Amino acid sequence: xxxxxxxxxxxxxARHEERRASENFLxxxxxxxxxxxxxxxWAIVGKTQxxxxxxxxxxxxxxxxxxxxxxxxxxxxxxxxVEASKVEDVIxxxxxxxxxxxxxxxxxxxxxxxxxxMAFCTGRCMCHPSMRHAYAxxxxxxxxxxxxxxxxxxxxxxxELAPGVSVHHIGGHTLGLQVVRVRTKRGWVVLASxxxxxxxxxxxxxxxxxxxNVADMxxxxxxxRRLASSPAHVVPGHDPLVLKYYPAPKPGLEGxxxxxxxEPKLD
Numbered sequence: 001x002x003x004x005x006x007x008x009x010x011x012x013x014a015r016h017e018e019r020r021a022s023e024n025f026l027x028x029x030x031x032x033x034x035x036x037x038x039x040x041x042w043a044i045v046g047k048t049q050x051x052x053x054x055x056x057x058x059x060x061x062x063x064x065x066x067x068x069x070x071x072x073x074x075x076x077x078x079x080x081x082v083e084a085s086k087v088e089d090v091i092x093x094x095x096x097x098x099x100x101x102x103x104x105x106x107x108x109x110x111x112x113x114x115x116x117x118m119a120f121c122t123g124r125c126m127c128h129p130s131m132r133h134a135y136a137x138x139x140x141x142x143x144x145x146x147x148x149x150x151x152x153x154x155x156x157x158x159x160e161l162a163p164g165v166s167v168h169h170i171g172g173h174t175l176g177l178q179v180v181r182v183r184t185k186r187g188w189v190v191l192a193s194x195x196x197x198x199x200x201x202x203x204x205x206x207x208x209x210x211x212x213n214v215a216d217m218x219x220x221x222x223x224x225r226r227l228a229s230s231p232a233h234v235v236p237g238h239d240p241l242v243l244k245y246y247p248a249p250k251p252g253l254e255g256x257x258x259x260x261x262x263e264p265k266l267d
Contacts, residue, residue, distance in 0.1 A: 004164055005185050007045040008260040009249065010235065010242050011076035013056050014039035014098075015068045024198060025206040026214065035198075037238045039098050041073045042191050042260075043082045044182050049162050050082060052109070053091045053180055053191055057101035061136065065097070071256070074105050079253055091167060093193035093237075094177040095121045095143065097136040111143065111152045112161060114169050117176020118143065118154065120212075125175070134210060168227060170195045172217030173210065179224055184261035187229030191260075193237040195220045202236065235260055 016037040021029035024037070042053035055073065062069035074084040090109040092100055094117050121140050126132040146152045155178070160166045164183030171177055173194040180191040194210075195217070196202035202221045211217050228234045235242060245266055246258035 003183075004046050004048065005183050006050075006164060006261065007043075007080075008182050008184055008189055008191070009043040009045070009080045010040045010246070010258045010260055011043060011073060011080070012038050012040055012070065012243060012256055012258075013073045013076055014062055014070055015240075017068055024208060025201070026209045026211065027206075036240055037197070038240045038243070039067070039238065040242070041077070042180075042235075043077055043080055044165060044180070045080065045082065046162070046164070049089070049165075050087070051089045051091055051161070051165060051180075052077065052082065052084075052087050052106065054093055054099040054193070055090060055102045055105060057098050061097060061101055072105075073102060076256055079257055080249055089161065091161070091178075091180055092117075092143075093179065093191075094174045095140060096134040096174065096194070097139060098134075099193070100139040100143065101136065103139070103142040109151070111146055112159075112167060113143070113152060113154060114167075114176035114178045115154045115156045116169065116171070117174060117178070118147075118152075120175035125212075131212075168223070170216070170220035170223060172213055172220045173208065175212050177220075179220075179227070181227045182261075186261060186263055187233055188227065189233045189235060189260055190224050190228040191235050191237075192224050195224055196234070196236045197238040199236050199239050199241060202234065203231075232264055232266060 019037045021035040022032040044051040059069045084105045091112045167178045197208045245264035248254045249259045
């Protein structure tokens with residue numbers, strides 16, 4: 001057992017410029033206006049073991065979904081010393097298209113996924129167009145192939161993947177959504193993924209409208225806060241403010257990578 005702490009990075013790879021506030025809150029927003037959404041993958045870098053959290057999507061998917069593609073997630077990861085082809089462990093928070101694509105980027109990795117997410121994205125809920133819209137059949141099929149290749153490790157609830165890195169089932173946004181808790185030099189950071197897309201979803205208790213179970217989503221906000229050392233240790237899944245609050249790890253990476261294991265400069 002070691003008390004190793006990790007460096008943690010948010011890597012932006014795409015953006016949805018045209019999104020409005022009314023699209024980001026269940027029930028809309030009375031002060032509707034522009035509220036862009038960023039797309040991230042995350043890197044957890046330790047002295048003896050590292051993890052990538054989520055795999056993003058590629059340029060073709062961006063064009064099909066009308067998203068602005070900025071760079072391959074592999075390019076942003078390389079900027080912090082993570083070579084995608086050598087990554088051994090990938091945590092998939094859930095199987096939505098923006099978290100589970102880029103099938104060829106991590107050929108050496110085993111994938112960590114919740115039992116309930118795999119059952120959800122291959123089961124009867126996908127018979128409903130509104131439920132399957134955020135999933136891509138090729139991503140789901142690729143994960144099934146990894147299962148048969150022996151490259152998926154399933155988890156049922158909370159699990160420690162390494163000392164200082166654990167996954168925790170939340171649900172809400174999807175049936176099997178999980179978040180990642182990481183020990184850092186500033187305390188326990190929680191990569192909240194889509195348990196809260198924006199800081200505002202959690203802070204204002206207004207759920208994001210793509211949701212499987214609203215009660216689980218709201219309860220999940222409280223769970224995420226309990227897992228983190230403080231509210232300032234929670235990192236939402238899509239908020240452009242992440243790149244404002246946290247510094248780039250080195251000059252030239254501003255707007256591309258943010259370092260999350262240092263104190264944020266909150267408003």
